[in-house]
Amino acid sequence: MSTLLFESTTKQQLDALAADLPQSTLLTGADGAGLLTAAKYAAGVNIAAIIQPTDKDGAVAPAGSIKLDAIRQLRRQARGRAATRTIFIIDDADRMNHRAQNAFLKLLEEPTPHIHFILTSHKPHLLLATILSRVERFSIRPISLHQTHQLLKQLGVDDPRIEQQLLFLASGKPAALTQLAREPVNLEKIGNIVRDAQQFIRGSNYQRSVIAMRYTDRQAAQQLLSYCLAIITHTLHRNPSRSLIHKSEHIADAYGRIAANGNVRLQLVALTLLMV
Secondary structure (H helix, E strand, O other): OOOOOOOOOHHHHHHHHHHHOEEEEEEEEOOOOHHHHHHHHHOOEEEEEEEEOEEOOOEEEEOOEEHHHHHHHHHHHHOOOOOOEEEEEEEOHHHHHHEEEEEEHHHHHHHOOOEEEEEOOOOHHOOHHOOOOOOOOEEEOOOOOOHHHHHHHHHHOOOOHHHHHHHHHHOOOOHHHHHHHHHHHHHHHHHHHHHHHHHHHHOHHHHHHHHHHHHHOHHHHHHHHHHHHHHHHHHHHHHOOHHHHHHHHHHHHHHHHOOOOHHHHHHHHHHHHHHH
16 A cells, blocks of 8 residues: 555545446556556555566666567466456556557457556657547646645655755655655755756856756756756746746757757757847
8 A cells, every 4th residue: 555645636536446447547647646656556456567668678767668578478467367356557658669559459459357457657648549548547636735745744854955855846746755855866966957957047158058068968958958947937936027938938849859859969059049
């Protein structure tokens, strides 16, 4: 049973889901919302296997993929008739490559009694429309600010500076809060990226150029731009600004081009010229 908190409506939803589980379910929500924990909660003791993205060496990796071989193995496991409820969880299902999604679709098209699938996805739009049409979709909502403070207390966070960092980075996201609170080194690394993001937004053209030259890794560059957007969004809630809106549009465009395999350094340098 999960030690993470759930928003009250979500908790009721998960309890109802556990009592009457559809043949195929898709749990969606923000990154860090605890989708895998929610899936385990709904499945209870009936989990037969959990399929997750892996890297080229076969190790579980969030940035990896779910390949055809993993789905073929799943099909072999799910092919036989089950006498009792048997649940397979496909975590980060949108990480299935195209061939894996097509193979999984055949499982959904040929349901077996007592066999159930729970998929999780932060990016459900990356799943085939034919898969989406065959699953019942449930949204895992963020926890409240009160619950966020309650969780931080449970995690032993008593440093006001660290608490403020966690609230900015992951308020409402129990899985992300838990992970960051338990990994202070990673939290410090993210804190450095956030400071770079603040300077990238507010600094001079020279300061932005220096930062841009440091971020040559695609994932790190995307993190930098994501935190830039988060800072701007937070600021706009308190102080609407046309200049910040324009900056956010340029940042979002650069993020999209980098995500689409655009040259990282070229996109960041070009962005600095637009951030005047």
